[in-house]
Amino acid sequence: xxxxxxIFGLLWRIIGNPFIAILIxxxxxxFLDRRYVGVFPSFTKPLKRMRNISRLRQQLAMSPNEVSSKxxxxxxxxxxxxxxxxxxxxxxxxxxxxxSAEYWEALGTTELHLGNIEKGERHILQALEINPRVKxxxxxxxxxxxxxxxxxxxxxxxxxxxxEIHSSSSEAYYLLGSVHRSxxxxxxxxxxxxxxxxxxxxxxxxxxxxERRWAVRSWFRKRGL
Numbered sequence: 633x634x635x636x637x638x639i640f641g642l643l644w645r646i647i648g649n650p651f652i653a654i655l656i657x658x659x660x661x662x663f664l665d666r667r668y669v670g671v672f673p674s675f676t677k678p679l680k681r682m683r684n685i686s687r688l689r690q691q692l693a694m695s696p697n698e699v700s701s702k703x704x705x706x707x708x709x710x711x712x713x714x715x716x717x718x719x720x721x722x723x724x725x726x727x728x729x730x731x732s733a734e735y736w737e738a739l740g741t742t743e744l745h746l747g748n749i750e751k752g753e754r755h756i757l758q759a760l761e762i763n764p765r766v767k768x769x770x771x772x773x774x775x776x777x778x779x780x781x782x783x784x785x786x787x788x789x790x791x792x793x794x795x796e797i798h799s800s801s802s803e804a805y806y807l808l809g810s811v812h813r814s815x816x817x818x819x820x821x822x823x824x825x826x827x828x829x830x831x832x833x834x835x836x837x838x839x840x841x842x843e844r845r846w847a848v849r850s851w852f853r854k855r856g857l
Contacts, residue, residue: 681708699728706738715745733763737771744778752778769797773807780814787811802832802843806850818857825854 647656688705692698702721709718719742722735729735740755756771772794780787791808798804809824832840832847840847 681711684708685712699725703729703735703738706742710738710741713745715742718742719746731762733759733766735759736762737766737774740771741774744774749778765797769794772797776807776811780811784815787815800831800835800839801846802828802835802850803846804828805831806846806853809850809853813853813857822854822857825850825857829854 685705685708688701688708691701692705695701702725706718706721706725709715709721719739722739722742725735726739736755736759740752740757740759743749743752743755745752753775756775759766760771772790776787776790776794778787779790788811791804791811795801795804795808805824805828809821809828812818812821812824828850829847832843832850835843
């Protein structure tokens with residue numbers, strides 16, 4: 633905090649305007665976070681996604697039967713939370729992608745968000761049966777999120793299955809803490825966040841960079857309990 637005040641004071645002295653100095657300081661902090669931590673959201677990713685969606689729509693207008701473009705477009709629409717549109721595209725792709733774990737995971741995800749919980753769970757489990765490590769096991773967390781308000785034990789079971797894949801992951805314990813927190817289990821949540829920090833401290837240097845954002849988030853969440 634002291635360093636931030638010193639930088640702000642220096643910028644104010646150089647520029648002569650405190651508001652511009654604050655703006656420049658925020659920009660500096662943002663770029664440092666994006667480079668070394670990753671807590672702040674990316675401003676460029678949504679723009680890139682929109683460009684890719686537009687490109688894929690144009691491709692499909694010229695080649696309506698291009699299945700790979702349809703699957704990629706559906707994936708991007710899911711990221712934009714356009715679940716109904718993505719679901720309609722995915723239904724057209726069942727035959728060519730019936731052995732694809734990525735396809736069943738995407739279809740199940742749209743169904744969960746459209747309220748078809750039973751069908752969505754079945755399709756995501758089908759994806760995990762084809763490839764237990766599809767999307768690095770994150771479908772387990774999708775299922776945990778779908779059941780955290782209705783079936784607590786099932787939600788926790790899915791988080792634990794994710795942890796079996798990522799036993800040395802600060803992210804895994806952060807997400808476990810988030811599920812406990814959403815269930816009102818603050819003591820368990822705090823313990824999970826602490827374990828997230830312990831895992832981070834034990835990681836080699838190259839892995840710490842990948843997991844740092846989750847350790848930082850765990851630290852803030854733990855302090856908030």
